[in-house]
Amino acid sequence: MTPSFSDPIGLEVRWDRLAAATDEAASTMLRTAFSTIIRESNDYTVVLMDRQGRTMAESRAGIPGFAALMSSLGAVVLDRFPAREWQDGDCVITNDPWIATGHLPDIAMITPIFHRGVLVGFAGTAAHSPDIGGTPSMGATDLISEGILIPPLRLFRAGGVEQGVKDLLLANVRLADQLWGDLEAQAAAHAVCRRRAREFLDDFGEPDFERFATEVHALADAALRAAIRDLPDGVYRAGVDADGVEGHPTHIECAVTVSGDRIGIDYAGSSAQVPYSTNSTLNYTRAYSMYPLKILLDPATRTNWGSYQAITVTAPAGTIVNPTFPAPVVARHLTGHLLSCAIYQALAPVLPDRVIADSGGAPALRVRFAGVDDDGRPFSQMLFANAGMGASRDKDGLSTTAFPTNSGSGSVEAIEVASPLRFVRKELRADSGGRGRRRGGLGQDIEVHNPTRRPVQMVLLGDRERHPALGLAGGEPGATAYAVLDTGERLSLKSISQLAPGSSVVISFPGGGGFGAPEEREPHLAVADELSGYVRPPAVDREQTGEESHR
Structure with missing residues (x-):
């Protein structure tokens, strides 16, 4: 029987099983990774996505802000590599900060899931690499100084390594063995996701994930919208200051607009982008705005693509929260992590018992x-x-x-x-x-x-x-x-x-x-x-x- 809102137990069982698959894949990555960054510090995410690249289930450990980025990344990758071009065993990687997780050390990976010869979804991971070349300091004044930039490209094709891509990547880093070991650990996590996804479809008699994804996306969206409707409409403002770099203090200006079942966050008035690595790309800014709101308003519902549809995040181009290429961004968290402070300070008057x-x-x-x-x-x-x-x-x-x-x-x-x-x-x-x-x-x-x-x-x-x-x-x-x-x-x-x-x-x-x-x-x-x-x-x-x- 197809799960529906009239069968909440059946839907929960299916959703929990798919989430468990991402957790199992995450455990595989942790146990096979070479670097301590993944093994010890959990700097990663694992997700399962539908055929449109929208997350259905996300690992419950790792970095939740990363998971919020994977759907937008999936959309970009599918635009570059249309569904008809994918083969079983393909793997696309990228660390482009403007489409992935915000700085070069994080390498995102996407692989297709085929079931009975048909493309039914994708597995995705992102993990902090032990080395990406470049200058590992605040001294970089542009992105290229910070390491090797990997546009979306295939690392594996039909299960085979694209040797030229591998050679180029490893020739530009200092810790080649660790980097390649971590990439293989990500690939191992993807293998677990693919296997468990196929078992899921077989066990529940589904040809693909389309109906399931529609259900869980709608459920997550409805849950957050219901929480937003409990807030009084209005515009709530706050400003947060930070040290910044060398005469360029950071100022985050935040306006949170509640209107019915939607929330808009705007960062107009924030500091201009700087020639230092504290710039936060807009996709990272979005992720670290949406995640604090999600856990504030609707902490109980599992996250997926639907969890983020009621929230919009805007910032003027050329600001420290929406820099233009090729701004340096390796320390983007020094700005992006501050956004939760601004949002919570703004909402304190209406949610004093929760912020x-x-x-x-x-x-x-x-x-x-x-x-x-x-x-x-x-x-x-x-x-x-x-x-x-x-x-x-x-x-x-x-x-x-x-x-x-x-x-x-x-x-x-x-x-x-x-x-x-x-x-x-x-x-x-x-x-x-x-x-x-x-x-x-x-x-x-x-x-x-x-x-x-x-x-x-x-x-x-x-x-x-x-x-x-x-x-x-x-x-x-x-x-x-x-x-x-x-x-x-x-x-x-x-x-x-x-x-x-x-x-x-x-x-x-x-x-x-x-x-x-x-x-x-x-x-x-x-x-x-x-x-x-x-x-x-x-x-x-x-x-x-x-x-x-x-x-």
Whole structure:
């Protein structure tokens, strides 16, 4: 029997099974990936799409913002490679930031699904590669400096490798074995998706996904529209400021328009694009606008293409949230992650019980270490670690938890195995959460040591040195971020430097904003904070620790 709204249990069973297929495929990719970025930090997505390239099911781990991009990517790929040209075993890849996930290190892959000789859908993945060539720093002034740009092209044709494409790609990166290993891991995930999709159609007696996709798209769309209708019509505005780069502070101006069952988000008035890597392409801006709204308004319904049809996102061309080619974009998250703060600040007057204060991890702070060990082996590792989330009206913010991305921090032991680096300490950062009736989540302090006889290159990509995560409803801001060498030298969070042999660096991740007036916090919770070490007693001389100057 074909599932329908009159058979919600049958539809849920089918939808859950297809979602489970994407989760199984994601597990395959995690277990076969070469780099720690995928294995440990979950910087990927896996989706199943219908014949039009619209997502039907999305993996429940990985980066949800990526999943929001896959339908628009599918439309572009199908425009370049029409359905009649696909063969079983084909594979198209791209990392074009304007059509994929916003910067060159993320490689998206799409493969067709054939059932009984007929094209019925597509599998899609996107994953952060360990290396894409170029200059891994804020020093790039255009896209071409940041690495190799891959337009949509076939990596596999009818199951065979396009050797020329492979050779060209691997000749332009430093870690060819890791990159190719991760691409093969993505391909393995696609194989799982294809197999499970065919089994799904056989088991439920369906010739294709068309009727199923129509149902789940309509259901997701209806659920979000119903949530939007509960909001009062109006235009809600907020502005968010961030450090930016070298005399170019970032300003995000956000207007959220609620009209019936639709929401429009417009970023007119935001900063102009800059000759630095903090520009966020419009598709990335859309993804990190739609995802925060989805989890705010309709967190229970699974996401697919239908989840995003009631939301429109616009921004003037030439702005930092809609730059024109060939703007540098490798650190686009330093702008894109801020959008959730602007949206939630704008909607706080009408949804005070559901929004959260600014998160310290919006934007995320990333650190890339690269060098050669004492045996002459090159290495490159990205440190994914998380700051504190903002508090809500009813709950303290989560400590060391990513938002609006949900990338994992991974295991520092895995990084130690894959590189000569040593982690001296990794601990919660006292007093980093903004005070309030509900306290902001804590950041963390991470100390990294270089035990080798050679310097290690260190690239810092972060923000919130001067602009902390703001509180809401009288809550105080969280602590700002900083990095300091064991010599006492402060490092810019947008810099490239050397970690000398035998030296260490301490990276302090920021805290989330508080919610509500601090004097309203219940006494027993204040005592518990002190006993747990989350908040130091007033008698502690913060000037001695140097902490006060970093708030």
